[in-house]
Amino acid sequence: MSYADVNGLSLRYEEHGSGEPLVLLHGGIGAGEMFGDSLLPALAAGRRVITVDLQGHGGTADIDRPLGPDLMADDIAALVRHLGLAQIDLMGYSLGGMVALRTAIRHPALVRRLVLVSVGFRRDGSHPEVVAAMDEMTPAVAEPMRQSPLYAQYARLAPRVEDWPVLIGKISEALKVDYDWTEDIGRITAQTLLVFADADSIRPAHIVEFFALLGGGLRDAGWDSSARPDNQLAILPGRTHYDVFLAPGLGPAVAQFLDAPR
Numbered sequence: 001m002s003y004a005d006v007n008g009l010s011l012r013y014e015e016h017g018s019g020e021p022l023v024l025l026h027g028g029i030g031a032g033e034m035f036g037d038s039l040l041p042a043l044a045a046g047r048r049v050i051t052v053d054l055q056g057h058g059g060t061a062d063i064d065r066p067l068g069p070d071l072m073a074d075d076i077a078a079l080v081r082h083l084g085l086a087q088i089d090l091m092g093y094s095l096g097g098m099v100a101l102r103t104a105i106r107h108p109a110l111v112r113r114l115v116l117v118s119v120g121f122r123r124d125g126s127h128p129e130v131v132a133a134m135d136e137m138t139p140a141v142a143e144p145m146r147q148s149p150l151y152a153q154y155a156r157l158a159p160r161v162e163d164w165p166v167l168i169g170k171i172s173e174a175l176k177v178d179y180d181w182t183e184d185i186g187r188i189t190a191q192t193l194l195v196f197a198d199a200d201s202i203r204p205a206h207i208v209e210f211f212a213l214l215g216g217g218l219r220d221a222g223w224d225s226s227a228r229p230d231n232q233l234a235i236l237p238g239r240t241h242y243d244v245f246l247a248p249g250l251g252p253a254v255a256q257f258l259d260a261p262r
Contacts, residue, residue, distance in 0.1 A: 001059065006078035007071075012059035013052045013079065017044030022089040022258065023076060024051045025096025027245070028171055029150045031058025031157055035245065042251025047089075047258070052079065053157070054099065056167045061159040067174045069095075073102035080110050089258055090190070091115035093245045104192075105184045113262075114190040115254050118200055118241045121181045121213070125206035135176060139169035185213040192231045193257040195250065197239035207233070232257060 004011045014032060022043060026034050032051030043049050054072050056062035065071060076099060080088055090111050092100030097119030104111040120126060126134075142165040145151055155161050192214055196207050211217050214231040221228035236247040244250070 004079050004082045006082060007075050008063050008065075009055060009075060010061060011052065011055075011075060011079055013050055016040060016049045016051070017047055019047040020089065020258075021048045021050060021083075021085055022091060023080070024049055025054065025076070025090070025092035025099050026051070026057065027094035027096055029057070029154070029167065030096075031153060033058070033153075033157075038246050038248070039251050039254075042255060046255070050079075050083070050088075052076065054096065056163065056170060058154075058157045059159065062163050062166055062170075067170045068177075069098045069102040069179075070106065072099045073106050076100075076103045077107040077110055080107075085110075087112045089113040089115070091117070091254065092119070093117040094119060094241065101181070101188075104188050104190050105181070108187060108189040111190040113258055114188065114192045115195065115257065116192065117195045117250070118197060118202060118244050120202045120206050121185060121210055122206070123178050123180070125203060125210070126201050127203055130201045137172040137175055139165060139172055141172070142168035182213070185210075188214070191262060193234065193254065194232070195234045195236065195244070195253065197241055197244040197247070198235050198237050199240045200244070201241035207235075 001012055001014050004013065024032065024035060026032050031053050035051060040049060040051070053060040055067060055075065087110055090100045090103060097116045100114060101116055101119060101121070104114045123131065145168065151164065154164060194211055196202055208217060211233045216229040216231050216233055219227055234253045236244055236249050239247045
């Protein structure tokens, strides 16, 4: 494991494999190691995979600021520069997907290809019951969540285990922030793969809208694929928002997208 001093953070990251760099961002209340048993080996077989623990997660201690996607996107850009990389491929799941999306928007020159797993570009892209659950989450859930595997992982990795209630409080605040990045999608220059579960927390209509904003699904590709869009969409069967990152088909789909000639 390594640490990069960026934007007031001591950002923990790990590197696996060799080749073209891919930065991999975990979901909320998780850590980079959540990809270790399934996705990471498939991706690190042919590339240099850099897993990152976002602010307040895993081995990265929290600092006095909100868990804002824009702030964390700037952390990722600073890490890329810290590593001396001119450009990266970038993949994020859930909260990490939001950070990856904002990185591609705010720092387009740094991102070659972008993979977004189970993430929307507006808050109302989630099903209404999901939005309602976000509104109802409070810091009080920190105590019962101590019985969860998420806490067990946090307690093992966190530099300050006593910050657990702080993390849950900041997550509950972040979930209530309304956002609409519709106008920003056109600023993405990276070739993009959208990945969702077939029973995702993101509404199917929002998935279609997201793909359309990226130029996908607007016309027939033609028998010779001459009108096929540059950006891609994958729907993984038998999965939900909460386990899509474990889908056996995710690694091969991402590897094929990253390895394809542009």
